[in-house]
Amino acid sequence: MALGQVTVDNLNLGQGAVTEIERYFLFIGPASKNVGQFIPLNTDSDLDATLGVQASDLKTQITAARLNGGQRWACVAAPIGAEGNWSEALEKAQQQGFSVEAVVITKPVTTAAELSEMHDAAIALNNTYGRRVFVMAAVVGITAQQTWAQYVTEQKALVADLAAPRVLPVPQLHGNDLGVLAGRLAKAAVSIADSPMRVATGPVLGLGPVPIDADKIPLSSAVRSELDRARFSVSQTYPDYPGVYWGDGNMLDTPASDFQVVEHLRITDKAARLIRPLLIRRVADRRLNSTPNSMAVNTNQLMAPLRAMAKSITFNGEVFPGDIEPPKDGDLVLSWLSKTKVAAYIKLKPLNCPKDLTANIALDLSTDKTE
Known part of the structure; x- marks a missing residue:
C-alpha cells in the first residue's frame, strides 16, 4: 500500500548568461x-x-x-x-x-x-x-x-x-x-x-x-x-x-x-571563459555520456557560446559582423579518453580583416565607336 505524493522541482539547465569581463x-x-x-x-x-x-x-x-x-x-x-x-x-x-x-x-x-x-x-x-x-x-x-x-x-x-x-x-x-x-x-x-x-x-x-x-x-x-x-x-x-x-x-x-x-x-579567451562554466556544470553528470543522443545534445549545447559570438546585426542594409564566423558541424568535437575523462576540441575562425589595401588603377584609352 502507498500514499500518493506529488513533488515539483525546479531544474537548473545552465542556460543563463555568463558575466562578461571583456573590456574590464x-x-x-x-x-x-x-x-x-x-x-x-x-x-x-x-x-x-x-x-x-x-x-x-x-x-x-x-x-x-x-x-x-x-x-x-x-x-x-x-x-x-x-x-x-x-x-x-x-x-x-x-x-x-x-x-x-x-x-x-x-x-x-x-x-x-x-x-x-x-x-x-x-x-x-x-x-x-x-x-x-x-x-x-x-x-x-x-x-x-x-x-x-x-x-x-x-x-x-x-x-x-x-x-x-x-x-x-x-x-x-x-x-x-x-x-x-x-x-x-x-x-x-x-x-x-x-x-x-x-x-x-x-x-x-x-x-x-x-x-x-x-x-x-x-x-x-x-x-x-x-x-x-x-x-x-x-x-x-x-x-x-x-x-x-x-x-x-x-x-x-x-x-x-x-x-x-x-x-x-581576445576572441579565444572569450570563448574559453564562456565554455568553462558549461564544462564545470557537467562534472559527474551522467547526462553527458557516450551514447549518440547525449553526444549530439551536449555538442549542441557547448556550441551555444560560439553561435552567440558569431551573431551579426544588420542595420540600414549594412551587416555588422560578430566576433567570429558562424560555427559549423565539426567545429566542436567531444572525445572520450576513458570512462571518466572527456576532451573537447573547439575551433574558432576569425573573419578576414583588411590591413593592407592596394588599389590598381588602369587607363582605358580606347576610342568609342559612334554610330
Whole structure:
C-alpha cells in the first residue's frame, strides 16, 4: 500500500548568461593616494580624489584610457608605491575576486626579464584560478640624450629573443600611449575581434606631444614601422588624412604563431571563459555520456557560446559582423579518453580583416565607336 505524493522541482539547465569581463581592465602603477587599495573607476570618477592630485604613471594612463574608452568605460585601479611590486598587487586582486580581461602595468619596464615575469604571471593566473588575462606593459620612451637610431636599437634588443605571447608592449613615446591603447581596446562600441588599427573606430584622443630625439628630429613613420616590426604596439598616421590612429596590438609571440595580434587572443579567451562554466556544470553528470543522443545534445549545447559570438546585426542594409564566423558541424568535437575523462576540441575562425589595401588603377584609352 502507498500514499500518493506529488513533488515539483525546479531544474537548473545552465542556460543563463555568463558575466562578461571583456573590456574590464586592472591598472597597476605608482600613485600618491590609496596605495594598496583597489578602486573601481568609471567615466564619472574624480581621479584627483581617488589617485591624488599629484601627477603619476597610474593617473596619466587612466586619464588617457577613460578619454578613449567611450561612455561605458570602467576599470579597477590598484595604486602602489614608487618602489611597489605590481605582482603583489595582482595576486591580492585575485584573492579579492577581481576578474579582468587585461592587466595594465603603468610603470615602464627596462629589461626583458620584467616582460617575461609579466607573461609568467598571466600564465599562473590561468593555472591557479582559471582566469585568462593578457598584460599591457609600458616600455620606456626616448630620452633627451638619445637619437632615434639609438632608441630603436635599444628597444629591439629588449625583446629580441623573448617569447611572451600574453604580453603587449607599448613604448611610451608620447607619455600616455599605454593608456590611449588600453582605452581603445576597452571601447564598448567596438568588437573585441577588431584590431586597434581599425580606422573606422576614429582617431585616438588625448595622445601626448610628438616626441623628438637628441637631434630635435620628431617621431617619424619609419621609426614607428621599425618598432612595429620588433613587435611593439605604436600609433600611426596616414599622409593627407587627418588624425592619429593606431597600429596592430602586437603580442610578444613567436613567428608563425596564432596569437601575434591581440584580437586573436581576445576572441579565444572569450570563448574559453564562456565554455568553462558549461564544462564545470557537467562534472559527474551522467547526462553527458557516450551514447549518440547525449553526444549530439551536449555538442549542441557547448556550441551555444560560439553561435552567440558569431551573431551579426544588420542595420540600414549594412551587416555588422560578430566576433567570429558562424560555427559549423565539426567545429566542436567531444572525445572520450576513458570512462571518466572527456576532451573537447573547439575551433574558432576569425573573419578576414583588411590591413593592407592596394588599389590598381588602369587607363582605358580606347576610342568609342559612334554610330
